[in-house]
Amino acid sequence: MIFDTITLQCFIAVAETGSFTRAAERVGRTQSAISQQMTKLAALLGKPLFVKGRQFGLTPEGEIFLGYARQIFALHREALDRFTTPELEGEVRFGLPENFASVYLSEVLADFSRIHPRILLNIECDLTLNLFDRFKKKKFDLVLVKMNRPEDFPNGLDVWSEPLKWVGDPILINRKKPVPLVLSPAPCVYRASAIKALEKAGRPWRLVFSSPSYAGTVAAVKAGMGISVMPHTMIPPELQAVDASLLPKLADTHVSLLKHRADNPAINTLEEFVLKRLKH
Template identity: 30%
Template structure:
């Protein structure tokens, strides 16, 4: 025979947590807008169910070992209760979010973020725009985008506006596994586009070591660049966390100059943003702080 389900009164748990936090029934009553007598009665009801929770010491209360164990679980149950109420009270989020990202982040960072967000908010329409980082900054400034992930040298700011740094990643040389393109002179370099944020840094690094180079392929397509590198026709520079598994990271050293790290910054349009945009903003922050993406960025 199944035992009868029993339900805890969350109001009793709130009172218990308030008393534990203030070590006083009177102070807890002031916070909860209850009389000291009402607080005392609620604690007595809870102790009838759970056993002694407090030790009375003069004018203060101290948790018993049982109370200390009970406190953490009570806090978690209150949080879950409040989250459920908030979910039930809110109307479904809808609307359009215009999100921009560089080509390399679209295939690596964004899929888990967009999948989680679309499952939680199926009525929100996401318009994804792929551009080079400088073009994304212009689009955010002009109000053409609500949010944009932008790759910038660490410490660099865009005019008077500052992006929110989500991660810092290494800019690395990338070539075909076992390839020889990096040994050729002049060095064949393939960039996704002339406006690529990495291009000025890469060319400056090559100039500082006086290594001759030539542009092998520029099309604005990350897939075309990938194919060029995989065929060992050229090398490129990408963030370490975005390098496909079928390509290899080339070491800095005798021939290839060291490249600086880049920040992945989050920019948002000026002024008040709609709720759908705010929710995606929070999802991006949460996802990027997760171990999966954080590990990618520092790998």
């Protein structure tokens, strides 16, 4: 029995996103390709991996296999990175939004530290506008920020763009009442986008919960306190995007990776590592 890493990557993406569509977006493949990979994997194992029906989920066998898949894929990535990248040392000050650290990069940064033990990572999470301001003052070597002008910096890279979505229980939306909002405190790019869209459309709003924490925001929306704003790929399976007709359209979010220097091997290696993982 042989597992190829592409199939394992697709299975992990489906399990973590709870959707074949989102998994396809994460790994850069079509939804039909993902479906074919999962059918082949189930046939190879001789066990059903997903629950059939309206409620998506993993079978008990799927949950067990997910643990093995993560270990196999992580070891594969670690081996490749360890033997294709020379031993490096130094210190890198890396800043990123808390929601990106929670959703995308926690395992990535742990993998990097294990592969490059002589590179000291100093990581801080903050709101994008705070990160950007501190980056301009050279408090960070590398930052991942939600913005749209990486060209302002000679070493800036536009990582990806995706639509922002209103998220929450649509029953909370009543045209005769202010929209209850769950947002991060100012300065926050998502907060500014939400308020700007509502005010442009003449829709009243009120802030019912404010937290800089992604986990806190998800908990508040899940509890039915209000409506929030999230990038499409960051909406957790337990929450739902609001129908586009109920609230005004939001601007796309643009994610950029910025650095001051292009001649530091440790910084360049972390940049390449993060870019590779985010795009896969």
